[in-house]
Amino acid sequence: MSDRTGSEGRRQRQRQRPTKTGVVLSERLIVETALRLVAQHGAAALSVRRLGAALGADPSALYRYFDSTDALLLALADELIGRAQEGWTATGHWRADLRAIGLRIHASYRSDPQAALLAAHRTTGRPHETRAVETILGILRDGGFPDRLAVRIYHALVDQALAFAAQDAAALALPDKAREADETVWHQAYGTLPADTHPNIAATFRLLAADMRESGYPFALELMLDAAAALRPAAEGAR
Incomplete structure (x- = not known):
């Protein structure tokens, strides 16, 4: 996933049509899928091709949610931080x-x-x-x-x-x-x-x-x- 620029509105738009596997893309689904692929394949998993194949989506659709590999990586890091806080009081x-x-x-x-x-x-x-x-x-x-x-x-x-x-x-x-x-x-x-x-x-x-x-x-x-x-x-x- 190479860097791309885009407006904040473009990054926030949600894909309304299901992918060819019947799922509707969301930022959370992409992050969870990326974490699973990284666990299996390491850094090589953070690519449009692999993520698109795993999600059954056109790779270009991922840019609606993350405009670079680095943006996705930061979301993965933030997800780990969020999991650390779940259930804590x-x-x-x-x-x-x-x-x-x-x-x-x-x-x-x-x-x-x-x-x-x-x-x-x-x-x-x-x-x-x-x-x-x-x-x-x-x-x-x-x-x-x-x-x-x-x-x-x-x-x-x-x-x-x-x-x-x-x-x-x-x-x-x-x-x-x-x-x-x-x-x-x-x-x-x-x-x-x-x-x-x-x-x-x-x-x-x-x-x-x-x-x-x-x-x-x-x-x-x-x-x-x-x-x-x-x-x-x-x-x-x-x-």
Whole structure:
């Protein structure tokens, strides 16, 4: 899908006639189909030809909804952010709410590793993302963090979640043999290092091998929340 220009009205028009497979195109249908294809084929799936074939539509019809590949990619990223917010409700406790949001963002991107590799580093400016930014800043400001500190913690929270999600997604997106080979390294390579040359690894490698099977994100998130609590002003509700 190469870049094309067009008016905002043209981008917003809906296709009223069914495609040859009997479906009516919509932005949501295109995004969901693109996510499915990306999961199967990676970045190569983001093409007019593949999407058109999967939707049973003339490829040119997709330009009524997205005028470039990049616009579609941003919509995929925003969809992952939206899924992270589905079903979440605030508890009123800043630490619990930030923990839940961080874990949800991380899990949403990990659930679609191929899409995460393409989109975790992008800023969409779309509705789901702007709602997430508003929500997180509101939690911090209502939790007593001054505005400057709230912004810095917001930045660190989101970048941390997305950075871990991208790293974990890259591992999940590996071919099975490569992923299995990586997992055995901790036992085959590190587990055989002698204590006289690598005393710290020899003393801890069983713990290390077990811990490295899981994402480091949940513990890293707790460390960041501890730091935020230490920086938070003592006065409750003070901005």
